[in-house]
Amino acid sequence: MNVEWSSSVVERAQRHAALGEPARLAIVDRLLLGDASPSEIADEIGLPSNLLAHHLKALEQAGLVERTRSEGDRRRTYLRLCPDTLAGLAPTGLRTAPRVVFVCTHNSARSHLAAALWKRRSTVPAASAGTQPAQRVHPRAVATARAHGLSLAAARTAHINDVLRPGDLVVAVCDNAHEQLGSQAADRLHWSVPDPARIDTDDAFADALSELADRVDRLAPAIHPTADSPPGASDD
Template sequence: MNAELSSLPGRARIHAALGDPARLAIVDALTLGDASPGEIAGTLKMPTNLVAHHVKVLTDAGLVTRGRSEGDRRRTYLRLRPEALATLNPPPLAGVGRVVFVCTHNSARSQLAAALWSDRTHSATASAGTRPARRVHPRAVAVARRHGLDLDPTGTAQVADVARDDDLLIAVCDNAHEELTGPIRPRLHWSVPDPVRVDTDAAFEAAFTDLADRVDRLTPAVARQPPGHGSCRRPDHDPERTHR
């Protein structure tokens, strides 16, 4: 990917270029196929001089390129650069060996987040607590099962016993985020309300939905690791495969 496009100034130019409805319409028109400026003007019912202005802005931002027709050499075709649109997403998180979710008691949110991560990515994960409970909350076990996931009711752990240097540590509750300092400092914080305080099925479902949405957003941002790193160990020989 072009480093200039993926820089903050480059990404800002792309966002600015897409901030005009007419330019966004041109990008939409070019998403599935190439077109000449005249064809764009006809499709969008836009004056050709206005199309020329917007195309220049999109070209300067790195979103669109021009190419001469191999037939009628007087004609120009516009082509969208999908890699430029890809830069609108946050850059990937590099150097992630494993994703570890942390909450206070390791009895609900962190357990559900680890189960979701394992289900979505099939990669190494773990969960832990700053003050782990003896057991996973029964409603957490139940909501996981309703969504086809399994939790070990006795599988809680202390974060100091679980965290490793190359882990991506994510605090899924405010208390854990604020308690952890020094070498065990979360890299990300998800402020997910504690369902245990309400202690209803609806509260646990809401927490599950919130975590599932956040996991799905994070998944593309975690850089793919080389073979043999972290997630490629055989699950049946990996004691950290359990969602602690």
């Protein structure tokens, strides 16, 4: 019998085939929670560079993973999952944390938006901070939050050194902050979300909020509160 498969079936088969190898599935599991450079993936999973390159090529060809250039150190690239390719496959209950701290460079937009979204999605407390905090929260961030039923009316900027506590899970929501943190908060996640203030339009801030919402929805089921996490509390 001559069967002609639809393109969607072929694409799904390619994705399943790409995920049918333990190392590739481990890479995808890691990227479900946050972005990472190839060297970071190699260190965490314990793969030599040539074997990692082989697996990444298969994941990219299957449309599961893409690369972006760092907005900070332009020599760096980060791996990220392609949107909507792994619906329903997010792992749950992977780790616990007393609090999640979202960090960007100026603590004026992305980190506050992420914290506001997190409060609506998770019982784990949230806060935000910056590596080089600005004087105020960006007005477009406040307006964007308001347009989507969130409030940043009481939000203020703060330096990470004044916010971070032992045990906090840090999520760096921009490339510069991730690279500037270095060994500080070494056990952290990274989301490579473009800086909307560079374009400074309503659409840019709406796009940033949309991407953050997708990532919060992906991460929240995987983070459970610790025994000393005040239920539903937030410090932001």
